[in-house]
Amino acid sequence: MRAAVYHGPRNVAIENVPDPKIEDASDLIVATKVASMCGSDLYLFNGEVADMVSPGHTTLGHEICGEVVEVGSAVNRFAVGDRVTFPYSVSCGRCESCRAGQTAHCITTGKAIYGFGTAFGDLGGSQAEYVRVPFADDHLEKVPDSIVDELVPFLSCNLPAAAIAVTAAAIQPTETVAVVGCGPTGLLALELARQQTHADVFAFDPVAYRRERADALGATALDANPGAIEESVQTVLDATNGLGVHKVIEFAGRGSGFDLAVTVARPGATLSGGGVYLERDHPVSLFDMYFKNLQLRLNGFANAKTAQWQAIDLMERNAIDPTSVVTHRIALEDFPAAAVQFAEREPGFLKMLIRG
Numbered sequence: 001m002r003a004a005v006y007h008g009p010r011n012v013a014i015e016n017v018p019d020p021k022i023e024d025a026s027d028l029i030v031a032t033k034v035a036s037m038c039g040s041d042l043y044l045f046n047g048e049v050a051d052m053v054s055p056g057h058t059t060l061g062h063e064i065c066g067e068v069v070e071v072g073s074a075v076n077r078f079a080v081g082d083r084v085t086f087p088y089s090v091s092c093g094r095c096e097s098c099r100a101g102q103t104a105h106c107i108t109t110g111k112a113i114y115g116f117g118t119a120f121g122d123l124g125g126s127q128a129e130y131v132r133v134p135f136a137d138d139h140l141e142k143v144p145d146s147i148v149d150e151l152v153p154f155l156s157c158n159l160p161a162a163a164i165a166v167t168a169a170a171i172q173p174t175e176t177v178a179v180v181g182c183g184p185t186g187l188l189a190l191e192l193a194r195q196q197t198h199a200d201v202f203a204f205d206p207v208a209y210r211r212e213r214a215d216a217l218g219a220t221a222l223d224a225n226p227g228a229i230e231e232s233v234q235t236v237l238d239a240t241n242g243l244g245v246h247k248v249i250e251f252a253g254r255g256s257g258f259d260l261a262v263t264v265a266r267p268g269a270t271l272s273g274g275g276v277y278l279e280r281d282h283p284v285s286l287f288d289m290y291f292k293n294l295q296l297r298l299n300g301f302a303n304a305k306t307a308q309w310q311a312i313d314l315m316e317r318n319a320i321d322p323t324s325v326v327t328h329r330i331a332l333e334d335f336p337a338a339a340v341q342f343a344e345r346e347p348g349f350l351k352m353l354i355r356g
């Protein structure tokens, strides 16, 4: 099959690799109809976590609309032809973590994640023609007919992650909100947050194009670039009696974004962190968090499985249309170049959908 194989920082190539095979009776194989690239993939793609990937071997991608093409003998819930999606992480549904709703921490699968390198189960990714799905009955999901193919990859990661973060923020109708990081998932979270409150919603991002999107969603968009950040923070303080916002939703997934989230939070605020933090050495100020009595809720290693039902519900009720963040529709052959555009945050680039 054809797959996007990682070779080094910002270097993937479409190559012929062996087709995935059923290795266990509980496996099945899906053909990729639509895949995508997540912001979290950039840690791997950029070579920032080199110890997690294997050049010449690792394939990326954990977002998918797929069609079942082969089932193992122990698979009961799925048949060839079913249209399906998986949450980005593989969960068994039965271990102590899964039963507690911590599906991303599944003990049985060892926190396996599709296309996330050797550190997370060394599974093939969705930026390929076929993907092997282990523990299929326990975490794969059939997709209702009312949800079109292009929406389905958002069920794997972005929309559940946004829903989890907004739910954790528990926004009340008159509470002010700041969303830090307006990439695709941040914008989805912003749209959901906007539905929760009548008060001001602020949105921080360093990229002008993303701020325009946030502005169109009814937020006060603020520049997060180093040269502008002071004035942006002051705008929030001026609008909130000098206190800061009630709820902060962090989707930058970077230490600097987390620091900004702490800065704009008022005393007693909830900081709901949905970003992926892989900067192991970033210092945070316990003093700042202590002195504001912050309620810290980190959900970036999201239990996407537990919020897929919510994401499906949001789509079926037309509460949100995630294709609003899709800016590029490409073929797998065009992925290597598009991934570089995505990594460089080219103007006008938010989310790509990849047709197999």
Ligand SMILES: [Zn+2]
Residues within 6 Å of the ligand: 038, 039, 040, 041, 062, 088, 157, 158
């Ligand atoms: Zn993701």
Ligand SMILES: [Zn+2]
Residues within 6 Å of the ligand: 091, 092, 093, 094, 095, 096, 097, 098, 099, 105, 106, 107, 108, 109
């Ligand atoms: Zn488990």
